[in-house]
Amino acid sequence: MRKSHPLRRVVLATAATVSGIVLLLSLKPSSDPGSAQAAGAGAAAQEAAAQGGAGAPVSGTMTGDAAQTQYGAVQVRITVVNNKITKAEAVQAPKGGTSDQKTALAVPKLNADVVAKQSPDIDTVSGATYTSEGYKKSLQSAIDKANASAGSGASQGSGSAQASGTFTGEAAQTQYGAVQVRITVADGKITKAEAVQAPKGGTSDQKTELAVPKLNAAAVAAGSADIDTVSSATYTSEGYKKSLQSALDKAKAKAGSSSGSGDAGASSGAAQAKTVTGSAAQTQYGAVQVRITVAGGKITKAEAVQAPKGGTSDQKTALAIPKLNAAAVAAGSADIDTVSSATFTSEGYKKSLQSALDQAGG
Numbered sequence: 604m605r606k607s608h609p610l611r612r613v614v615l616a617t618a619a620t621v622s623g624i625v626l627l628l629s630l631k632p633s634s635d636p637g638s639a640q641a642a643g644a645g646a647a648a649q650e651a652a653a654q655g656g657a658g659a660p661v662s663g664t665m666t667g668d669a670a671q672t673q674y675g676a677v678q679v680r681i682t683v684v685n686n687k688i689t690k691a692e693a694v695q696a697p698k699g700g701t702s703d704q705k706t707a708l709a710v711p712k713l714n715a716d717v718v719a720k721q722s723p724d725i726d727t728v729s730g731a732t733y734t735s736e737g738y739k740k741s742l743q744s745a746i747d748k749a750n751a752s753a754g755s756g757a758s759q760g761s762g763s764a765q766a767s768g769t770f771t772g773e774a775a776q777t778q779y780g781a782v783q784v785r786i787t788v789a790d791g792k793i794t795k796a797e798a799v800q801a802p803k804g805g806t807s808d809q810k811t812e813l814a815v816p817k818l819n820a821a822a823v824a825a826g827s828a829d830i831d832t833v834s835s836a837t838y839t840s841e842g843y844k845k846s847l848q849s850a851l852d853k854a855k856a857k858a859g860s861s862s863g864s865g866d867a868g869a870s871s872g873a874a875q876a877k878t879v880t881g882s883a884a885q886t887q888y889g890a891v892q893v894r895i896t897v898a899g900g901k902i903t904k905a906e907a908v909q910a911p912k913g914g915t916s917d918q919k920t921a922l923a924i925p926k927l928n929a930a931a932v933a934a935g936s937a938d939i940d941t942v943s944s945a946t947f948t949s950e951g952y953k954k955s956l957q958s959a960l961d962q963a964g965g
Contacts, residue, residue, distance in 0.1 A: 661686055664827045666848055667745030669695055670737035674702050677737030680848065681717070681745045682829050690829065691717035691742070694845060697734055705731040713738045722746075767791075768857065769936040771957055772849030774800055775842035779807050782842030785957065786822065786850045787938055795938060796822035796847065799954070802839055810836040818843045827851065857964065876903065881959030883909055884951035888916050891951030895931065895959045905931035905956065911948055919945040927952045936960065 662684050669678040675697035682690040691714045696706040709731035716725040723743045727735040767789050774783040780802035787795040796819040801811040814836035821830035828848040832840040876898035883892040889911035896904040905928040910920040923945035930939035937957035941949040 661749050663749075664829055664848075664851070665745040665748045666694065666852065667741035667743070667748070670740035670744075672697065672733040672737040674705075674733055675699075677734060677741050679717075679738055679741040679745055680828070681742070681749070682827070683749055688718055688721055690714075693738065694848070696738075702734075705734055709734045710738070717742060768854070769938060769957065769960060770850040770853040770857070771799065771961055772846035772851075772853070775845035775849075777802065777838040777842040779838055780804075782839060782846050784822075784843055784846040784850055785937075786847065786854070787936065788854050793823050793826050795819075798843065799957070801843075807839075810839055814839045815843070818847075822847055877963065879959045879963045880908065881955035881957070881962070884954035884958075886911065886947040886951040888947055889913075891948055891955050893931075893952055893955040893959055895956065895963065897963045902932050902935050904928075907952065910952075916948075919948055923948050924952070927956075931956055 664680060664682050666680040667678060669676040676695045677693060677697070678695035680692050680694050681688050693706075693710045693714070696702075696710055698706065709728040712728050713725060713735060717723075723739055723746055725739060725742075727739075769785060769787050771785040772783060774781040781800045782798060782802070783800035785797050785799050786793050798811075798815045798819070801807075801815055803811065814833040817833050818830065818840060822828070828844045828851060830844060830847075832844075876896055878894060878896045880894040881892060883890040890909045891907060891911070892909035894906050894908050895902050907920075907924045907928070910916075910924055912920065923942040926942050927939065927949060931937070937953045937960060939953060939956075941953075
């Protein structure tokens with residue numbers, strides 16, 4: 604029988620202890636929680652500044668507040684898709700004199716910097732300090748709106764954040780005349796877009812006739828104001844997009860104040876009837892003014908308190924107004940057909956009806 608050696612036992616015990624320590628060390632996480640958290644925060648900083656924390660991913664178009672500078676206003680619009688800024692653009696920027704050159708130099712760089720850095724922490728463009736600072740302020744405002752949208756669980760793009768109804772944007776002044784856009788929204792989508800005002804006279808007639816149908820179709824297809832400018836009709840296109848964005852903003856504001864009914868002209872959950880009179884619309888044969896009664900978000904009654912009179916106008920008014928009244932109640936909007944042989948009266952009626960709907964909140 605072999606004798607056991609004390610020295611050998613010591614060596615074996617030491618080896619076992621070392622092996623155990625190595626095994627325990629191998630089970631330690633490869634990185635400690637603190638460093639992992641820091642790395643995660645760094646990665647999050649590279650995500651879109653519109654990230655809304657634990658809310659649903661943000662997608663949509665957000666327009667910041669206009670920032671006033673020494674040389675004019677700067678206003679930025681961003682497009683966000685799944686928490687990432689995919690596009691940035693200046694819808695307003697200083698114009699005239701040397702401002703044209705500075706704007707042309709600075710804005711493309713600022714736009715690209717926003718998409719690259721995904722935050723308002725962008726560089727000031729040398730030689731365009733005021734424009735750059737105004738841009739960053741408006742950009743921050745747009746990002747704040749995106750964050751607010753995420754916090755409330757509603758995206759500000761085309762989708763559930765838009766109330767159903769008809770919304771008329773503010774008139775956008777251009778070098779050749781005003782452009783004003785009206786949209787119809789249903790289930791969060793633009794189903795119809797039209798220009799209720801557009802430049803007229805001379806070559807403007809041809810450009811308007813060319814551009815507006817394309818812009819209308821693009822607005823419906825895109826579901827936003829992020830549409831292409833029509834070649835040879837730049838001023839009309841830019842004015843159209845500004846007014847379209849204004850209409851979309853009204854739809855979003857309506858959705859934000861709504862309790863989810865989505866009805867045009869209704870306050871959140873309000874069922875109380877109210878009567879609203881639209882502005883008088885002047886026509887070639889006289890003024891047309893419409894009064895509506897709204898209850899539960901629906902037009903329950905429409906009537907003309909003014910309409911063309913005298914001569915053949917009496918017959919046309921007697922023919923057209925009852926049909927227009929009935930159509931307004933049936934449609935619940937100003938998107939109604941023109942009565943044949945009473946075109947001017949019909950157009951005036953629709954304008955005044957839309958004015959009444961705007962006052963009613965839809």
